[in-house]
Amino acid sequence: MKNTILVTGGAGFIGSHLVEALASGDSNTVIVFDNLSTGRIENIPNLENVSFVRGDVQSEEDITQLFSEFTFDYIYHLAAVASVAESVNHPLETHRVNMDATIYLLEATRFQEKEVHKFVFASSAAVYGAEPTLPKTEQSIVDPITPYGIDKYASEKYVITYGQLYGLNVAVARFFNVYGPRQNPSSPYSGVLSILVRVSKQLRKGKNSLFQIFGDGEQIRDFVFVEDVVQGLILLATKKEIQAEAFNIASGEKHTIHEIITICETILEINIPLSYGKTRKGDIKQSYASIDKIGKIGYKPQFTMRQGLEKYMMYE
Numbered sequence: 001m002k003n004t005i006l007v008t009g010g011a012g013f014i015g016s017h018l019v020e021a022l023a024s025g026d027s028n029t030v031i032v033f034d035n036l037s038t039g040r041i042e043n044i045p046n047l048e049n050v051s052f053v054r055g056d057v058q059s060e061e062d063i064t065q066l067f068s069e070f071t072f073d074y075i076y077h078l079a080a081v082a083s084v085a086e087s088v089n090h091p092l093e094t095h096r097v098n099m100d101a102t103i104y105l106l107e108a109t110r111f112q113e114k115e116v117h118k119f120v121f122a123s124s125a126a127v128y129g130a131e132p133t134l135p136k137t138e139q140s141i142v143d144p145i146t147p148y149g150i151d152k153y154a155s156e157k158y159v160i161t162y163g164q165l166y167g168l169n170v171a172v173a174r175f176f177n178v179y180g181p182r183q184n185p186s187s188p189y190s191g192v193l194s195i196l197v198r199v200s201k202q203l204r205k206g207k208n209s210l211f212q213i214f215g216d217g218e219q220i221r222d223f224v225f226v227e228d229v230v231q232g233l234i235l236l237a238t239k240k241e242i243q244a245e246a247f248n249i250a251s252g253e254k255h256t257i258h259e260i261i262t263i264c265e266t267i268l269e270i271n272i273p274l275s276y277g278k279t280r281k282g283d284i285k286q287s288y289a290s291i292d293k294i295g296k297i298g299y300k301p302q303f304t305m306r307q308g309l310e311k312y313m314m315y316e
C-alpha cells in the first residue's frame, strides 16, 4: 500500500533526515511542507517520490490549501522555531509557530476524509524545565520555564487531547539535544554542537577561532545523533500500540559542555580556545533522559557521542 506522508519542517535539519529515511521506502510519497525561514531547499532529497510545498504552518489558509490537495496517511509535525533563546527574545512570534500552528494542523487532520494512521508531534525536553530530579522520565514533573517550553507543552497536550477526544491516532516525541549534519551554525541561536563543530573545523584549517561558553561549561545535556532521532520518530509512527502518549527521544548519555569540547579536540587533534560569557536567560543547568520507555518498543541508539561527532565532522 502506498502511503502519503507529510513532514512539516521537512527542509530543516531534523526534518530533512526524516524525509530521506521515509523516501527510501519507495512505497512512500513524501510531501515536505516548509516556509524556508530556516530550512533550505538543498536539504530536500532530489527524489521522484518527494515533493516540496512552500507554505507556512502559521497560516491557516496555507494549511487548508495543503489538505485540499492531499490526504495523508502519516503526519510528522516538526516545523518550529527550535531555539529556546529566540523564544525568550520573541515570545509572541515563536508562540504562533510553536503553538497556534499545531492546532491548525490538528484541525485539518481531524477533518480529513481518511483517518490518519499517526500524527507525530515533535516536542522537547524543555517541557521538564529546571526541576532538578534526573534523569527525566515521561513521568517526571513538567514545569517549563521559557516560552519555548510552554508552547511545546501546550502543543503536546493538544495533540494528546485530540487523541482522547476525537480518536485521532497521535504520539508525542520529546527531543533532547539533537545534533548532526545540516544543523545550521550560522545564527546566534544555533545548537551548541553546530557552533562547536564550525569552530573546530576553522581551527583545523589553521584559521583563528574561539568558542564561547555561556555559563561555567559544566551544564549537562543529553546529545542525540539525528539518525537516532529518525529511528525513534518512525517507531512512534508505525507501532500501532502507541496511542496518545509522550516518549523521550535521547541518547541516555550525559555530557557537560567541557566534555564535548574535549571530544572534539581529541577527534581533530586541535586545541579549542575558549571564552566565557554569562549564563543565558532560561538556560537549564542539567538535562538528560531515561530512554527506558521508548526502549521497550525497540528503540536503540546507534551512535555514542564520539561516533556521532565523528560522522558529523566528516560531513561536507
Ligand code: UD2
Pocket (backbone or CB within 6 Å): 082, 083, 084, 085, 123, 124, 125, 126, 175, 176, 177, 178, 189, 190, 191, 192, 193, 195, 212, 213, 214, 215, 219, 221, 257, 280, 283, 284, 287
Ligand atoms: C535545546 C534545543 C531546543 C530544545 C532544548 C530541550 C537547539 C538549538 N535547541 O536547547 O530546541 O529542544 O534543547 O531542552 O538544539 N551554549 C554555549 N555556547 C554556544 C551555544 C550554546 O555555551 O555557542 C550552551 C547553552 O548556553 C546551553 C547549552 O550550550 O547551556 C546548549 O545550548 P543549545 O542552544 O544547543 O540547546 P538548549 O539546551 O538550550
